[in-house]
Amino acid sequence: MAIEHADVLRAAHLARLGIDDADATRYVGDLSRILEMVDALQGVDTEGVAPLAHPLDATQPLRADEAIEPDRREAFQACAPSVSQGYYLVPRVVE
Amino acid sequence: MQWETVIGLEVHVQLATQSKIFSGASTAYGAEPNTQACAVDLGLPGVLPVLNENAVAMAVRFGLAIDAEIPEISVFDRKNYFYPDLPKGYQTSQMGQPIVGAGEVEITLEDSSTHTVRIHHAHLEEDAGKSVHENFHSQTGIDLNRAGTPLLEIVSEPDMRSPKEASAYVRALHTLVTYLGISDGNMNEGSMRCDVNVSVRPKGQESFGTRAEVKNVNSFRFIERAIEVEVERQIDLLEDGGTVVQETRLFDPDRDETRSMRTKEEANDYRYFPCPDLLPLMLDQAYVDHQRTLLPELPAEKRQRFIDVLGLSSYDAAVLTATRAMAEYFEQVHTRCSDAKLAANWVQGELSGRLNKENLDITQSPVSAEQLGDLLLRLKDDTINGKAAKQVFAELWSRTFETADEVIEAKGLKQVTDTAAIEAVVDQVIADNPIQVTQYKDAEPDKRGKMIGFFVGQAMKASKGTANPQQVNQLLKQKLDALL
Structure with missing residues (x-):
């Protein structure tokens, strides 16, 4: 599977990674080689094999429905860049 | 040209759990901002989500109520996108293997005709936080109390053909989830939110037209209006030789229009993948059978019983079973006075009239079902006449007396039959x-x-x-x- 320059820029944008054109050119090669390696899996006959959702052979444990977490807002907000009146502040989001 | 409207809905129901879907933070509404957002909800490094057993049970009970298959295995996936009210950078949801499979919901229209809406599936997911744009100078405030609140997203097939059918469907879901006790159904507090997929096609055409998804449709009233204006927009567009673009639109009730949400256009690549922090959820037959024993009498069953056993008209039965609270109130009044028709008349007449006038919910009624039942008993055994009964009701409503008998005694309302x-x-x-x-x-x-x-x-x-x-x-x- 081949990957193109535009694919790299798009993936970077979706992941909010700032890369320049030169980086992108290099990643085209790197990512294509990774994909080639993964492509080997396409050769395996998976007819009748259910997709694996998790590598561990285990199922999800469940938690009792109890509100047990204390309010730790002060501690959590101590490391936030900007807070006001209990809210986390971010650059204005335009709808 | 004659056009036909095709509507499908995605309804998000907030489940009435005590704690969040993956953490032990409280889900109570109306707390101070960010006081109910723990490390898991904030997406801090090193945390591990653990699934809430009650959210699972509620989803399963919904599935059983709509006669859906409950798959043995369901899987949680990550839906990736960036938005400030989603601190993890992904929403934990279910994509390929949801907890509830295909089912059916019966809806009743105003003319009493019934109609079946197929449910494609329902899945569990977490809610995002809330953004506040007003109070902060050129900044947005984020409250993450709602982040991680369990949602059941119910996805219908495109089976509805008019705005009225769509709102009847949402009402039917509302009745069902409140009966099941899996949601408070409070639309003002966002406990039920709808996204509406709308398209039009020439009447008689088999294939669907291109659809638009209308978001932010959060009241019964807005559902019909949002569809009406969107249908009008699409027909105008097509009749002028244009084409409908598949996109997300926002309903603006103040301007009575839908408008394109351009900001989200290129964000539609969610790159779903199975969440590595959560194992597949396995529900065996014994679990599902046990959940089935916990189902209450469902609205359709109750309606039928009111008609068959209590001898009520189908209209009365429909009104009295519209909400679980109403049905329970009526049943208590009936138990007390043993006259179904009399109880039905008073609950729908005097009581509902007063409640509407004072904008109260039946759960807030100043006159309890026991008080009303005892009052009707006195009417039935001829202790008082109808006029006096209304007077007694008014006294009980203003809470000057505790029981009907006290009012009758104090006001000398005993009927003269001598x-x-x-x-x-x-x-x-x-x-x-x-x-x-x-x-x-x-x-x-x-x-x-x-x-x-x-x-x-x-x-x-x-x-x-x-x-x-x-x-x-x-x-x-x-x-x-x-x-x-």
Whole structure:
């Protein structure tokens, strides 16, 4: 599977990674080689094999429905860049 | 050209759990911002989500109520996108293997016709936080109390053909989830939110037209209106030779229009993948069977029982089962007074009228079901007449008395059925109103029936409303006709 320059820029944008054109050119090669390696899996006959959702052979444990977490807002907000009146502040989001 | 509207809905129902879907933070509404957002909800490094057993149970019960298959294995996936109210950078949801498979919901339209809406599937996911744009100078405030609240997203097939069908469907879901007790169904607090997929096609055409998804449709009233304006927009567009673009639009109730949400256009690549922090959820048959035993009587079953066993009309049965609270109130009144029709009339009449007037929910009624039931018992055993019953109800409503019997005693409302006493009152009324008596005598025989009402009114007034009206009527007729 081949990957193109535009694919790299798009993936970077979706992941909010700032890369320049030169980086992108290099990643085209790197990512294509990774994909080639993964492509080997396409050769395996998976007819009748259910997709694996998790590598561990285990199922999800469940938690009792109890509100047990204390309010730790002060501690959590101590490391936030900007807070006001209990809210986390971010650059204005335009709808 | 004749157009046909095609509608499918995605309804997000907030589940009424105590704690969040993957953390032990409280889900209570209305707390101070960010006081109910723990490390898991904030997406801090090193945390591990653990699934809430009650959210699972509620989803399964919904599935059983719509006759859906509950798959043995379901899987949680990550839906990746960036938005400030989603601190993890992904929403934990279910994509390929949801907890509830295909099912059906029956809807009833205004003309009493019924119609089946197929459910494609329902899946569990977490809610995002809330953004506040108003109070912060050129910044946005984020409250993550809602982040991680469990949602059941119910996805219908495109089976609805009119705005009325769509709102009837949402009402049916609302009734169902509140009966099941899996959601408070409070639309004002966002407990039920709808995204509506709308398209139009020439009548008779088999394939669907291109659809638009309308978001932010969060009240029964807005659902119909949002669809109406979107359908109008699409038809105008097509008739002018344009094409409908598949996109997300926002309903603006103030401007009565939908508009494109351009900001989200390129964000539609969510790169779903199975969440590595959560293992597949396995539900065996014994678990599903146990959940089935916990189902309450469902609205459709209750409606049928009210008709078959209690002898109510289908209209009364539909109104009284519209919400679980209403049905329970009615059933308590009925248990107390053992007269279904009388209980139905009072719950739908006097009680609902008062509640509407004062904008109260039935759960906030100042008159309890027990109080009303006991009052109706006194009406039924002829202790009081209908007029006095209304007076007793008013006293109970203003909470000046505890029980109907106290009011009847204190206000002297006991109905007079003693013939001699009523006769005395009637004789007095006839003696006091010679002009009306002459008019009665001179009237055409077929007009007299109506004229007797005046005398009945006078007699009831003279007895301070306590005389038995049937007896008054009968005695008056006898005595007046004897004068002819």
